[in-house]
Amino acid sequence: MCRSIKTLFNFEPPATEAEMRAAALQFVRKLSGFNHPSKANEAAFERAVEDVTAAARALIGSLVTTADPRDREIEAARARERAAVRFGHGH
Secondary structure, three states: OOOOOOOOOOEEOOOOHHHHHHHHHHHHHHHHOOOOOOHHHHHHHHHHHHHHHHHHHHHHHHOOOOOOOEEHHHHHHHHHHHHHHHHOOOO
8 A cells, every 4th residue: 555545434524625634646647657647647647636535425425433543643653663673764
């Protein structure tokens, strides 16, 4: 999976529409191989982003869990720690 696509389910506060769209955009970029599509492909690319965003919204809205919601700040701190170990401090 693309490393820049993050888990969006079971967070407090819940994932925003902007977060779902950003994940969809990364997914469509990965699938298409385009960072920025040409004018000829722009409409298809944007339609795909909208379709994937809608699918993500439906998925997140229909999932259930008994686990406590994850705290965004704690998860962000853990991600920073992992990055520091992986890439070194101060980079």
